[in-house]
Amino acid sequence: MDFDLMITSFPKLLSATVVTLKLLSASLFFGLFIGLFFAILRMNKNILVNKFAYGYSYVFRGTPLLVQIFIIYFGLGQIEYLRSTILWVILKEPYWCAIIAFTLNTGAYTSEILRSAFQTIKPGIIEAGKSLGISNKIIFYKIQIPIAIRQSLPAYGNEIILMMKGTSLASTVTLMDLTGVAKYIISTTFKPIEIFIVAGGIYLFMTFLIHNLIKFLEKKYSFQ
């Protein structure tokens, strides 16, 4: 055990954690909107719209995140047309490519979580709203969405933890996130166990925090 290395690498890994957290929060923020959008599409009665939303979530949940990042980072740059548009400003940065990939990926999972949450809302609640003369729009925003958010909290908590682990893939497109820096230190010092303990410890600590935050929210918003 090389304790000196563990102590000296800790600040480096901690500053890399900031990158991980930035990636995580940005992709969760955008992913929530994408997820809500596709969950609403999934409940649409039009079969084409429905199939489109299903296809989106099927493709993104059925392929590895690594493939998705590589298609966006290496693949999209190949299209000449894209290079001439304003989009290229975003797509040439590995940071934004990673965020786009993570957003689309977590959006697919979130849409499934929200869809099943919407479906478990008892029809009686919506009917009660209707019989009180509340408009459909307000029923959706003030009744269905809050209940769905509460219902989906446990599953969404798991998704946040999965996404936190997913951000480690940013290191494959040259980003120096927690895993990226850990790999760099491992490959220069050849002390994998020490670095694994420190970096893994930081990840575990974040998992612990997310887990407890979700538990707290679940309690706060429980029906009882």
Add this chain to the structure above:
Amino acid sequence: MELLAFGKTGWGDELFYATLMTIAVSVTAMLIGFIFALIFTPLKLSKFKSLNLIGNFYTTVIRGVPELLVIYLFFFGGSGAIMYVASIFGYFEYIEINAFITGSMAIGIISGAYSTEVFRGAIQSIDKGQFEAAKVLGISKFAQFYKIILPQMLRLAIPNLSNVWQITLKDTSLISVTGLVEIMRQSYIAAGSTRDPLFFYSFAAVLYLLLTYLSMKLINKLEAKYSRGY
């Protein structure tokens, strides 16, 4: 299309073998995971607090740490650990372990943590009366597990195990960082030499979709088989 031709001109045969490699790694990892689950599920269900602690430590750490980090640990630390063990037995030469073994061990340990949770949940949801009835009938512990608990447990576990299989299958793409030529690595090589990453990575995505689709079909059949009588 000529990019996918079989033989020397295209990448068809290479990608075909890479797909077989992905399947081989996934199956091996899943089996290694089952072995880990067989060891750690009893620990998690044990009456002894210290054994519980070991079981919980395994599942919490592995499920809380990114897969890529575990793979790096095995990739950089695997041969070192083996060499250390060998040195105890008086062997000091350099030992290199093959990427297939490191990869499937790393993914296997990850998949084992998920399988452990699935088995634990399945055993806990079996009615307590089943255990008691078996005990009262004087059935041996071994027969109790294989003839009574296991068949009931499998029915409950299969839907969740199919999720574990999907996770394992997708995780194998991460082994490409160690140089094992599976779908992802082969696409990387092909994309590099033809300068057509969009096509090859999209094709890799299609291959993965095909694998997940086909395995779902197969698992649904298994599920139907084990739910007979329900």
